[in-house]
Amino acid sequence: DAKTTQPPSMDCAEGRAANLPCNHSTISGNEYVYWYRQIHSQGPQYIIHGLKNNETNEMASLIITEDRKSSTLILPHATLRDTAVYYCIVRPKRGSQGNLIFGKGIKLSVKP
Amino acid sequence: EAGVAQSPRYKIIEKRQSVAFWCNPISGHATLYWYQQILGQGPKLLIQFQNNGVVDDSQLPKDRFSAERLKGVDSTLKIQPAKLEDSAVYLCASNTGGTRSYEQYFGPGTRLTVT
Numbered sequence: 001d002a003k004t005t006q007p008p009s010m011d012c013a014e015g016r017a018a019n020l021p022c023n024h025s026t027i028s029g030n031e032y033v034y035w036y037r038q039i040h041s042q043g044p045q046y047i048i049h050g051l052k053n054n055e056t057n058e059m060a061s062l063i064i065t066e067d068r069k070s071s072t073l074i075l076p077h078a079t080l081r082d083t084a085v086y087y088c089i090v091r092p093k094r095g096s097q098g099n100l101i102f103g104k105g106i107k108l109s110v111k112p
Numbered sequence: 113e114a115g116v117a118q119s120p121r122y123k124i125i126e127k128r129q130s131v132a133f134w135c136n137p138i139s140g141h142a143t144l145y146w147y148q149q150i151l152g153q154g155p156k157l158l159i160q161f162q163n164n165g166v167v168d169d170s171q172l173p174k175d176r177f178s179a180e181r182l183k184g185v186d187s188t189l190k191i192q193p194a195k196l197e198d199s200a201v202y203l204c205a206s207n208t209g210g211t212r213s214y215e216q217y218f219g220p221g222t223r224l225t226v227t
Contacts, residue, residue, distance in 0.1 A: 032214070034214055041220070041221075042218075042220055042221075043116070043203050043205065043218025043219055043220055043221055044155065044203075044205075044216075044218050045218070046214075046215045046216065046217075049214060085154075087154055091214065099145075099157050099160065099168065100155075100157065100214070100216065101157075102153075102154025102155045102156070103154050104152070104153060104154055105154055
């Protein structure tokens, strides 16, 4: 079973920031938080990952709380093409132990 | 670079028939995965290969599903005989393994409908 909890869906206005929450209260010390997204009729796509520090790349920012029990994926300026299901996953970073276990994710709808 | 290729993209079969899916991973990727994604759910890992050896097939229903990765490159996933509950999208993914094993590259998937 997935170790994360996400709301089933959320809406965001085009051009605004999309803040996608994720709860992972049972995360272990060696587990990282990963985010993937799946656009309709495509395979999932890796977005970003982090351990305890905030991370940013060209796609998004990841904010992890100090106790590491929750995190937020931020899309700073959402576009219609960001409409997708976003999956929050926790697993150890190294090796194949704890392979990617996808929950149902959160369906983000970006509206014009 | 070319992405993960899968074929066919769509397949419709009747229950009790057999079906095979093909995957060509990104060149140089030693690790290959097959996932099953039922409508409304996230992908579920069926089997993981490292080169041509099986690393994890604990979720593969071995009475009807089989997979192989001959020569450590292309892979095929077979279902025989198919059941109605096998209707799903079958996704193939690959990566280099090792320290970046979390970053998997997915193909577009094969949508299977069993009637």
